[in-house]
Every structure is written in C-alpha cells, then in structure tokens.
Amino acid sequence: MLQAEIKSKIDKLWNNFWSGGISNPLTVIEQISYLLFIKRLDDMDNLNEKKANRIGKPFQSVFLELNEKLEHEINISDKFDWHLLKWSEFMHLDVNDMFHIVSQKVFPAIKLLGGENSSFTASMKDAVFMIPKASLLQESVRLIDSINMDDSDTKGDLYEYLLSKLATSGVNGQFRTPRHIIRMMVELMDPSAEDKICDPACGTAGFLINSLEYLLEKYTREESVFTDENGSLHNRIGDMMTTEEWEHFKTNLFFGYDFDPSMVRIASMNLMLHSIDNPNVSQTDTLSKRFEEENKYTIVLANPPFKGSIDEGDISATLLKGAKTTKTELLFMKLITRILDLGGRCAVIVPDGVLFGSSKAHKDIRKSIVEENALEGVISMPSGVFKPYAGVSTAILIFTKGGETDRVWFYDMQSDGYSLDDKRIKLEDDGDIPNIIDSFKKIKENKELEPEKDDNWFWVTKDEICDNGYDLSINKYKEVVYEAVHxxxxxxxxxxxxxxxxxxxxxxxxxxxxxxx
Known part of the structure; x- marks a missing residue:
C-alpha cells in the first residue's frame, strides 16, 4: 500500500487541480496520467541510456526521435533543443517557459509516440492538454517529481489510489480490481510466452500489466536477477525468451478493449511504459454488433461491469442466441466463451448473482459453462474485497473452452490479506491467497487429490451441480460442521x-x- 506521505502528495495534487478549475474526476486523472507518463518516459530513457553505456551499445534517445516526428508533423521552423522535451530538463525552466514547452511541444510529441498507424496514436488523437495555468503545471510537476516511482508496486498503488478518487466509481458496475486479486488470477492462469491474453473490459489494463510482469519474471534466469545501487530489485528481465517470443510479446500477446476513451488512453500509456511499443488497446464496446471477434485468444482475464444493462438493439446477435438478456454480467460470460479459442482458459470475476440467479438466462449461462466447457474452479471471495467502493459478494470462475466438466474445485476464501472493512488495512499475512494458488496447482497436477480436514476447498461432482439446477454458489455444497458440545x-x-x-x-x-x- 502507498505510504502516507505519497498519499498526502496525491491528495494535494488532486486538490490543486480542483481549485485550478478542473472538476471532472476522470479529467483530473487523465491529466495527471499524462504527466506521470511524461516523467516515466524520461526515467526509462535515462535508464536505457545507462544500460546501453554499460554494455557498450549505441543509444539514441526516444526524445530525439519524438522531436524529429514533431518537426515533420507540424513543420517546426524555429530552432528547438530536443533535450527540453525531457522532464528532467523542462522542470527547471521558468514557469511560463515550462508551460509553453509542455503544452506546445511535449504533449503534441507524446501523441506521436506510437507511430502513424498504431492504436496508441489513434487513442491519443482526441487527447487534450487541459491544465489551464502555468502555476498549476509547475506545482504538479514539483509534486510528481518528488514521488519515487522506480518501484513497480508504488506505480501500481499510485494508479489505484488515483482511481479510487473517481466519484463515479461503481456507478455502472465498474469496480477497480485490487492488484493482489489480479496477481492471484494471473498466477492461477500461469500464462506462457506463446499465449494471446485478452481483457474485454480492460479499464487501465491492470490484468494485462500484471500478466506482462508475471511473464517477465517467469522468463528471467535466476542468475540474472540483481539489486541496483538504489536498492531496487530487477527480476523482470525476460532473458530466457527467444527472439521470436520477444517479438510476439511486444506485438501480439496482450489485447485490451474498453468503451471509455479515457480508460483506453490510460491503458495504452500504462502498457507503453512497460515496453509495449504499440499496445493493442482499442476503444470498443465488446458487447455491441461492431465487435465480431471469435476463437482468437488463449487466455481471458477479466472483471467485467456487474450491474449495467444495454440497449438490446445494439447487442451482438451471437450474444443473444440461447439465453436472451440485457444484463452485462451475463453477456460478458457469453462473450468470453465466444472470443476464447478452443482450449483457451479463463479466470473471470462475477457477482454472486451469476452463480445462483433463478432467471432462465442465468440458468442457461451456467448450464453452457458446465456442459460445453470444462469448469475447473469456483473461488468464493468475501464481500469486503471491493470495499470501500462496493460490498458486493463475488466469485472467480475458472474454466477451459471445450473439454468436459468432471468435478469442480470450490474454494471458500475467508481472507485476502486485508481487513474487510472500508479501510482495507494490510494484515500481517496474505490471507488465503498463497494457499489458493498452491492448492490449485496441486489439483491441476493430481485431479485425484482429496482435501485435508482443515482445508478450505472441496470437490463437487458435475452430477451434483446438474441436480441442483447448475447452481454454483458455494453455500449450496459447503458442509456445515457442528462441533458437539458435551x-x-x-x-x-x-x-x-x-x-x-x-x-x-x-x-x-x-x-x-x-x-x-
């Protein structure tokens, strides 16, 4: 979790934007994200220069390339020192000079970063620099520069804390997924460098970023891990990947979709800061008729919107077949089975209503998951996981497209390592998460494994699920043990x-x- 000092700085930054005349929370987050992106771009450029010098390779700054693109794009005639595009350079300028450089040079330059035909450039096309005053920019730059973002956990926590300030969070059933829950789901899927990973409602790309980091760790030789002079651990090098795998990693492994253009821009910047030069993130309503992909991805990781419903006339016809509904949580389940390739795997968060809802659509969705796919696991999570934004009870469904359901692994998560109240304070241990990951790996290796007396998991046969109307709620099957009192x-x-x-x-x-x- 973020240190109190960093939270205080973000709070001050947020208040500065509001007092500066920007009152839309999403606009505030977007403008701060641009500044964070510009700073991290400079940090990474400096780091790449150090690495190149260490191994004796030639180096060309990304800012020199951006300046050349900028000159070509807007036909700059005046002499301009490209070094001033760098955060570490322009932050020392006079307040008005800084405002001119950032608004007229730096911001137009980063919009060109992905190349003419890239999805990043397309998503940034309508991006607007909206910081109205030079003094607000100067104070924002000063505050952001004082935050050390070398640690990836700090970056993730900082983004989470920023997003927690969205006053509209949860209005359309959109809840940020806690990063430790995302990481658990990624580890359960255990992606490889050959996969194609998709999040059809990606938000800020949390699932994609965590998958990326997991893969880099997985493909890093133990002897390559090192701690630098600043105490930062470098364990995401990926030096075990082949040239072909690296090419696939950078161009064709991660895919994200979201209907909100602001989220798409933030997700794209997030991925670019994690070495994906041309991120495959698109502004698309994946439930609509305009999205026609199918049988494409080997892994889907998602926490789709829970409570929304959409206009039936705009829903893709393939999603209306079988179980007719306008509930987004059910439509996304159908979408996931459509976009997964045969043999593709999924870990998706669903509200408990999906597990036991009595409508025909609910039952038909569950029946299709059990009968037409291999349902492997149901992880019941406590209702406090999404606090303070919502107290909704949720579960994680794990299944493979195609195949046959035999018996299903149910896990009753009691703790996720944080207090289950609105404060969500980190506990001394990680709760059930390490045991969930360990237990799932063991039952994947040995499907005949049976739980011990004190385990929080148990098996339920397909026949029992069918006999209960395909109800997947854990309380339907969990044995209540009464302790005898003498x-x-x-x-x-x-x-x-x-x-x-x-x-x-x-x-x-x-x-x-x-x-x-």
Missing amino acids: YDPPKEIMDRIKRVDIEIQQQFAELEKLLEE
Whole structure:
C-alpha cells in the first residue's frame, strides 16, 4: 500500500487541480496520467541510456526521435533543443517557459509516440492538454517529481489510489480490481510466452500489466536477477525468451478493449511504459454488433461491469442466441466463451448473482459453462474485497473452452490479506491467497487429490451441480460442521452450584465479622 506521505502528495495534487478549475474526476486523472507518463518516459530513457553505456551499445534517445516526428508533423521552423522535451530538463525552466514547452511541444510529441498507424496514436488523437495555468503545471510537476516511482508496486498503488478518487466509481458496475486479486488470477492462469491474453473490459489494463510482469519474471534466469545501487530489485528481465517470443510479446500477446476513451488512453500509456511499443488497446464496446471477434485468444482475464444493462438493439446477435438478456454480467460470460479459442482458459470475476440467479438466462449461462466447457474452479471471495467502493459478494470462475466438466474445485476464501472493512488495512499475512494458488496447482497436477480436514476447498461432482439446477454458489455444497458440545450430568452441575453457594455464604459471614469489629 502507498505510504502516507505519497498519499498526502496525491491528495494535494488532486486538490490543486480542483481549485485550478478542473472538476471532472476522470479529467483530473487523465491529466495527471499524462504527466506521470511524461516523467516515466524520461526515467526509462535515462535508464536505457545507462544500460546501453554499460554494455557498450549505441543509444539514441526516444526524445530525439519524438522531436524529429514533431518537426515533420507540424513543420517546426524555429530552432528547438530536443533535450527540453525531457522532464528532467523542462522542470527547471521558468514557469511560463515550462508551460509553453509542455503544452506546445511535449504533449503534441507524446501523441506521436506510437507511430502513424498504431492504436496508441489513434487513442491519443482526441487527447487534450487541459491544465489551464502555468502555476498549476509547475506545482504538479514539483509534486510528481518528488514521488519515487522506480518501484513497480508504488506505480501500481499510485494508479489505484488515483482511481479510487473517481466519484463515479461503481456507478455502472465498474469496480477497480485490487492488484493482489489480479496477481492471484494471473498466477492461477500461469500464462506462457506463446499465449494471446485478452481483457474485454480492460479499464487501465491492470490484468494485462500484471500478466506482462508475471511473464517477465517467469522468463528471467535466476542468475540474472540483481539489486541496483538504489536498492531496487530487477527480476523482470525476460532473458530466457527467444527472439521470436520477444517479438510476439511486444506485438501480439496482450489485447485490451474498453468503451471509455479515457480508460483506453490510460491503458495504452500504462502498457507503453512497460515496453509495449504499440499496445493493442482499442476503444470498443465488446458487447455491441461492431465487435465480431471469435476463437482468437488463449487466455481471458477479466472483471467485467456487474450491474449495467444495454440497449438490446445494439447487442451482438451471437450474444443473444440461447439465453436472451440485457444484463452485462451475463453477456460478458457469453462473450468470453465466444472470443476464447478452443482450449483457451479463463479466470473471470462475477457477482454472486451469476452463480445462483433463478432467471432462465442465468440458468442457461451456467448450464453452457458446465456442459460445453470444462469448469475447473469456483473461488468464493468475501464481500469486503471491493470495499470501500462496493460490498458486493463475488466469485472467480475458472474454466477451459471445450473439454468436459468432471468435478469442480470450490474454494471458500475467508481472507485476502486485508481487513474487510472500508479501510482495507494490510494484515500481517496474505490471507488465503498463497494457499489458493498452491492448492490449485496441486489439483491441476493430481485431479485425484482429496482435501485435508482443515482445508478450505472441496470437490463437487458435475452430477451434483446438474441436480441442483447448475447452481454454483458455494453455500449450496459447503458442509456445515457442528462441533458437539458435551455437558456434565445434571446432578454433578447441581452439586457444584451447591458448593459455590456454600463458599459464598462463608465469605459473607467472614465479611460481617470484619464489619462488627
């Protein structure tokens, strides 16, 4: 979690934007994201220069390339020092000069970063620099520069804290997924460098970023891991990947879609800061008729909107077949099975209503998951996981497209490592998450494995699920164990009461004697 000092700085930055005249929370986040992106771009450029010098390779700054693109794009005739595009350079300028450089040079330059035909450039096409005053920019740059973002956890927490300030969070069933839950789901999927990973409602690309980091760790040789002079651990090098795998990693492994253009821009910047030069993030309503992809991805990781419903006339016809509904949580389940390739795997967060809803659409969706796919696991999560934004109870469904359901692994998560109140304070341990990952890996290796007495997981057969109308709620199958309480015979209890009563009378008698003296 973020240090109190960093939270205080973000709070001050947020308040500065509001007092500066930007009152839309999403606009504030977007403008701050641009500044964070510009700073991290400079940090990474400096780091790449150091790496190149260390191994004796030639180096060309990304800012020199951006300046050349900028000159070509807007036909700059005046002499301009490209170094001033760098955060570490323009931050020392006079307040008005800084405002001119950032608004007229730096911001137009980063919009060209992905290349003419890239999805990043397309998503940034309508991006607007909206910081109205030079003084606001200067104070924002000063505050952001004082935050050390070398640690990837800090970057992730910072983004989460920023997004937590969205006053509209949860209005359309959109809840930020806690990063430790995302990481758990990624580890359960255990992606490889050959996969194609998709999030059809990607938001800021949390699932894609965590998958990326997991893969880099997975493909880093143990002897390549090192800690630099600043104490930062470098364990995401990916030096075990082949040239072909690296090419696939950078161009064709991660795919994200979101209907909100602001989220698409933030997601694209997030991926670019994690070495994906041309991120495959598109502004698309994946439930609409305009999105026709199918049988494409090997892994889907998602936390789609829960409570929304959309105009039936705009829903893709393939999603209306079988179970007719306008509920987004059900439509996304159908979408996921459509876009997964045969044998593709999925880990998706769903509200509990999907597990036991009694409507025909609910039952048909569950039946299709059990009968037409291999449903492997249901992880029931406590309702506090999404606090303070919502107290909704949720579960994670794990299944493989095609194949056959045999028996299903149910896990009853009691703790995710944080308090389940609105404060969500980190606990001393990581709760059930390490055990969930370990147990799932073991049952994947040995499907005959049976739970121990104290385990939080158990098996449910397909026949039992079918007999219960395809109900997937954990309480339908969890055995309630009552601990037997043994009482002494009534006569023994009465004798003890008499003895206690005699002792009390003796003590009263002794007390009366003391008072008479």
